Amino acid sequence: DQQVKQNSPSLSVQEGRISILNCDYTNSMFDYFLWYKKYPAEGPTFLISISSIKDKNEDGRFTVFLNKSAKHLSLHIVPSQPGDSAVYFCAAWEAAGNKLTFGGGTRVLVKP
Template sequence: DQQVKQNSPSLSVQEGRISILNCDYTNSMFDYFLWYKKYPAEGPTFLISISSIKDKNEDGRFTVFLNKSAKHLSLHIVPSQPGDSAVYFCAASELSNYQLIWGAGTKLIIKP
């Protein structure tokens, strides 16, 4: 039973346009959500996070939106750059629980 789902295995976006990556979750106890980025042959690197008390968190070109009623979050990248081409993982955890539950990832390809 997948508690965190990323239903798009891949996404292709033109350079300079907006990239939107989506993530759905089923566990209503999740209260903290993270996005990680992974290049080939490297480990994941933290990108941005959001607590359930917020519905938006922004860091430069990256914005994460959280819709608790829909159990849905999305990562927006504006504008998309070639270096953004990577696999993006959504992860979630419950309060005071160290365990991160990860989605399967979405491969983002930025076209020049």
């Protein structure tokens, strides 16, 4: 049973607009949530994270929101740029297990 789910396999957005990526989880014991970005033929790269005790973390164009009661997090990219076209993975970490659990990924296409 998948503990971390990304229900939208793909997303298309116009350059300059906002991209919103969503992620749901089932394990209330997760301590951190992370977003990774992956280009074809490359390994994923760490993008941004949020502690389970926070509800928002911002880094430049990227903001992650966490709603613990709904077990839901989202990544906002504003403004979207063509270079943001990639697959984005949501991941969650529980200190007890010391390992990351990943979602299925969302492919983002930013159109010029």
